[in-house]
Amino acid sequence: MKLSRIISNAGEWISGDGPNRQIVVSSRIRLARNLARTPFPGWAKRAERLHTLELIRPAVESLPEMHDAYAQNLTELTALERQVLVERHLISREHAAKGAGSAVVMNVEQTLSFMINEEDHLRMQAIRCGLQLREAYAMVDKCDTELARTLDFAFHEDLGYLTACPTNVGTGMRASAMLHLPGLVMSEQINKIINSVNKIGLAVRGLHGEGTEAMGNLFQVSNQTTLGESEGQIIDRLNEVIVHIIEHEENARQTLIERRATILLDQIGRAYGILGHAHCMTSKEALNLLSVLKLGVDLELFPSSARVTIDELFIETQPAHLQKGVHGQKMTAEARDALRATLIRAKLKELPEPDMAKIPATEAQKETNDE
Amino acid sequence: MLCDVCGEKDATVFLTQIVEGKMQKVNLCEACSKAKGVNDPTGFALADLLLGLGAAQQIDKGPASLKCPVCGFTQADFKKTGRLGCSECYTTFAEGLVPMLSNMHKGTTHIGKAPGNRARTREINARVKSLQADLDTAVATEQYEKAADLRDQIRQLEAELTE
Numbered sequence: 001m002k003l004s005r006i007i008s009n010a011g012e013w014i015s016g017d018g019p020n021r022q023i024v025v026s027s028r029i030r031l032a033r034n035l036a037r038t039p040f041p042g043w044a045k046r047a048e049r050l051h052t053l054e055l056i057r058p059a060v061e062s063l064p065e066m067h068d069a070y071a072q073n074l075t076e077l078t079a080l081e082r083q084v085l086v087e088r089h090l091i092s093r094e095h096a097a098k099g100a101g102s103a104v105v106m107n108v109e110q111t112l113s114f115m116i117n118e119e120d121h122l123r124m125q126a127i128r129c130g131l132q133l134r135e136a137y138a139m140v141d142k143c144d145t146e147l148a149r150t151l152d153f154a155f156h157e158d159l160g161y162l163t164a165c166p167t168n169v170g171t172g173m174r175a176s177a178m179l180h181l182p183g184l185v186m187s188e189q190i191n192k193i194i195n196s197v198n199k200i201g202l203a204v205r206g207l208h209g210e211g212t213e214a215m216g217n218l219f220q221v222s223n224q225t226t227l228g229e230s231e232g233q234i235i236d237r238l239n240e241v242i243v244h245i246i247e248h249e250e251n252a253r254q255t256l257i258e259r260r261a262t263i264l265l266d267q268i269g270r271a272y273g274i275l276g277h278a279h280c281m282t283s284k285e286a287l288n289l290l291s292v293l294k295l296g297v298d299l300e301l302f303p304s305s306a307r308v309t310i311d312e313l314f315i316e317t318q319p320a321h322l323q324k325g326v327h328g329q330k331m332t333a334e335a336r337d338a339l340r341a342t343l344i345r346a347k348l349k350e351l352p353e354p355d356m357a358k359i360p361a362t363e364a365q366k367e368t369n370d371e
Numbered sequence: 372m373l374c375d376v377c378g379e380k381d382a383t384v385f386l387t388q389i390v391e392g393k394m395q396k397v398n399l400c401e402a403c404s405k406a407k408g409v410n411d412p413t414g415f416a417l418a419d420l421l422l423g424l425g426a427a428q429q430i431d432k433g434p435a436s437l438k439c440p441v442c443g444f445t446q447a448d449f450k451k452t453g454r455l456g457c458s459e460c461y462t463t464f465a466e467g468l469v470p471m472l473s474n475m476h477k478g479t480t481h482i483g484k485a486p487g488n489r490a491r492t493r494e495i496n497a498r499v500k501s502l503q504a505d506l507d508t509a510v511a512t513e514q515y516e517k518a519a520d521l522r523d524q525i526r527q528l529e530a531e532l533t534e
Contacts, residue, residue, distance in 0.1 A: 036458050039442045043456040119454070141484070148486040154458030155489055159472070160481025162458040166472060169461075171483040201477075228478025 018130020049101030170227030
C-alpha cells in the first residue's frame with residue numbers, strides 16, 4: 001500500500017466521532033516495549049537495529065488488526081513524507097529523525113501505529129476521536145498481548161516493562177488527550193488550570209511547544225509517571241482530570257456568552273473575515289484563527305457540517321501537509337504562507353457566514369446597568 | 372546563574388514543575404535549551420531533562436567501574452545520554468537506579484500488566500504472599516485447623532509454580 005493512499009484520507013480521529021468531541025480532539029495511548037537482553041535502539045549498532053527490525057516487523061504485520069496495513073522502513077520515505085506522519089501524530093518527531101532499522105506500520109484508519117526502533121524497540125499507539133482513553137487502551141492492549149506470544153519483551157518482576165528511558169519504566173504507558181480550550185484561554189484561566197494539573201503529577205504541553213502560549217488553543221494532558229500505578233489507575237486518574245477540565249471549559253464558554261458576548265462575536269467574525277480573505281498566512285495565525293472558528297461551530301454559529309472542514313484544515317495547513325501535493329523544490333516559507341492562505345480561502349467559500357443572532361449581544365445593555 | 376547542563380554559559384531559560392508536591396527547577400542556557408528540545412513540538416518533558424541531570428548523579432552510587440555484561444554500557448554513558456543500554460542494565464545499575472526511580476515515579480513496584488506467561492506467575496506470587504500473612508495470623512492466634520488449610524493452599528500454588 002502506498003503512503004499517498006493513507007494520507008489522502010483524514011484519520012479516524014479527525015473525520016470520526018467520539019464522546020466530548022467538541023473539547024477533546026483526540027485520545028492517545030502509547031505503550032513502550034523492548035526485546036529482552038538486546039541493546040536499546042539508541043545504544044545498538046546498525047546490525048543489531050536491523051536484526052530487531054527483522055524480528056518485530058513481521059510480528060506486527062501478522063497481527064489481525066494489521067492485515068491491510070501500511071508498512072515502510074523510514075529510510076524509504078522522504079523527509080517531507082515523514083513530516084506528514086509527524087503532523088498526523090502517527091510517528092513521533094524523534095522517530096522521524098531515525099535512520100536504518102527504523103520502520104512504521106499503521107492501519108488504514110490511522111487508529112493504530114507501530115514505531116519500530118524509536119527510542120524503544122517498539123512503541124505502539126492507538127489514537128481515537130474524542131474522550132476514549134479506555135477504548136484506545138483496549139485496542140493497544142490487545143495488540144500487545146498478541147505480540148507477547150511471539151516476542152520476548154523485557155520484563156522485570158519488580159520494575160515491570162523495561163524501557164530505554166527510566167521515566168517510562170513500569171507500564172511503559174503514556175496516555176494523553178488533546179484538548180481544545182479556547183474558553184479557558186480567552187477568560188485567562190488557562191494558567192491556573194495548567195498549574196493545578198501539574199501539581200497532581202500530570203503534564204500539560206501545547207500542541208507545538210512547552211509553555212502556556214500553545215497554538216490553536218490546543219493542549220495535551222498526559223501522565224508523567226509510569227511505575228507504581230496500574231494502567232487502569234493511570235487512565236482513570238487522567239480521565240477524571242479531563243472531565244473536570246471539560247467542565248471548566250464549558251463554564252468558561254458560558255460565562256463568555258453571558259458577559260462578553262460582543263467580544264466573542266467580534267473574534268469569531270474577525271476570524272471568519274481574515275481566513276476568508278487573507279493572501280498570506282503563517283501556520284500559527286491559521287491555527288489560532290481556526291481555533292476561534294471551531295469555537296463558533298461549537299456555539300452553533302455555523303452548521304455542524306462545518307466541523308470536519310475546520311478540523312481538516314487544522315491538519316492540512318501544517319507545513320508538510322501543505323507541500324505534499326507540490327513536487328519539486330522545497331517551498332520557501334513565503335510561498336507556503338501564500339499557498340496556505342489560498343487553500344483556506346477556497347475552503348471557507350463552503351462555509352456560510354456565522355449566524356450571530358444565535359448569541360444575543362448582551363454586553364452593551366449590561367454595561368449601562370453597571371453604570 | 373550558570374546553565375545546569377553545560378555549566379559554562381549563563382542560564383536564560385528557567386523551568387519549574389511541581390510533581391507530587393515537590394518543586395523541581397532547572398536552569399538552562401539558550402544553546403542547551405534548544406539542544407534539549409525545550410521548545411520542541413513533541414517530545415519534551417521536564418522529567419526527562421531532570422533525569423538527565425539529577426539521575427546521572429544518583430547512579431554514581433554504584434562502583435564506577437560497573438559495566439553491563441550484556442551490552443557494555445557504563446555509568447558515564449548514562450550520564451551522557453540519560454538513557455540505558457539494554458534491559459539488563461536495570462539489574463547491573465540497580466543500586467543507583469532504584470532511588471532515582473522512587474523520586475521519579477509513584478512507587479518502585481510495578482503493579483500493572485505483565486506479559487502472558489509472567490502474568491500467572493505474578494498472580495500466584497501475590498496470592499501466596501497474602502495467604503502466608505493469613506497463615507502467620509492463624510498460627511499466632513492458635514487457629515491450627517485454619518492454619519493447616521492455608522498451608523495446603525500455599526503448597527498447591529507453589530506446586531503450580533514449579534511445574
